[in-house]
Amino acid sequence: xxxxxxxxxxxxxxxxxxxxxxxxxxxxxxxxxxxxxxxxxxxxxxxxxxxxxxxxxxxxxxxxxxxxxxxxxxxxxxxxxxxxxxxxxxxxxxxxxxxxxxxxxxxxxxxxxxxxxxxxxxxxxxxxx
Amino acid sequence: xxxxxxxxxxxxxxxxxxxxxxxxxxxxxxxxxxxxxxxxxxxxxxxxxxxxxxxxxxxxxxxxxxxxxxxxxxxxxxxxxxxxxxxxxxxxxxxxxxxxxxxxxx
Numbered sequence: 001x002x003x004x005x006x007x008x009x010x011x012x013x014x015x016x017x018x019x020x021x022x023x024x025x026x027x028x029x030x031x032x033x034x035x036x037x038x039x040x041x042x043x044x045x046x047x048x049x050x051x052x053x054x055x056x057x058x059x060x061x062x063x064x065x066x067x068x069x070x071x072x073x074x075x076x077x078x079x080x081x082x083x084x085x086x087x088x089x090x091x092x093x094x095x096x097x098x099x100x101x102x103x104x105x106x107x108x109x110x111x112x113x114x115x116x117x118x119x120x121x122x123x124x125x126x127x128x129x
Numbered sequence: 130x131x132x133x134x135x136x137x138x139x140x141x142x143x144x145x146x147x148x149x150x151x152x153x154x155x156x157x158x159x160x161x162x163x164x165x166x167x168x169x170x171x172x173x174x175x176x177x178x179x180x181x182x183x184x185x186x187x188x189x190x191x192x193x194x195x196x197x198x199x200x201x202x203x204x205x206x207x208x209x210x211x212x213x214x215x216x217x218x219x220x221x222x223x224x225x226x227x228x229x230x231x232x233x234x235x
Binding site (some may be wrong): 043063108117 | 161218
């Protein structure tokens with residue numbers, strides 16, 4: 001079964017750090033880009049960032065709201081993606097989801113569409129003093 | 130940043146109704162549009178990718194259409210398990226979501 005399991009969430013004080021893990025199973029982890037999303041209580045979905053597969057250099061990109069504070073990495077030997085969160089703020093309080101990213105070659109458009117076809121159940125991060 | 134606007138933000142419908150949700154992009158995004166369903170306390174689930182491609186395992190009552198700036202998610206005959214919040218997402222430039230449409234029981 002294809003599965004993603006997030007872990008590492010919890011209560012943390014503002015300004016501190018936390019590292020989330022996303023453990024994958026049931027597919028060849030190294031072949032896929034991976035993303036992180038979050039959802040603040042009662043709010044919509046927000047993209048946090050992604051990491052490309054090693055085939056694409058393992059490049060990373062981040063949302064403006066977390067750039068410079070959050071870092072995504074991956075260990076393909078362990079099938080784990082990480083989200084290192086530093087200098088946490090109260091507004092970082094959310095459920096954090098990791099996703100497997102798949103691509104579709106749109107013949108009509110002549111371009112690749114990315115979509116998130118597998119989601120973990122999420123882990124809750126609460127930033128509060 | 131590309132802004133995604135969904136309408137309505139909520140709707141009430143009955144089992145068997147045809148439901149249509151609209152998503153508008155602030156600029157053309159071609160067919161770089163995905164739809165997700167989220168139930169309370171659960172992770173989102175992919176329904177439609179590339180504007181109109183049905184994800185494997187998703188019932189055929191779900192369909193998507195549109196290109197450029199205007200997109201539609203249609204549920205042809207609403208079922209009890211379809212009461213949820215639906216989000217559109219663009220992947221043309223970075224990734225942004227619409228604000229969501231909550232489908233409630235009438």
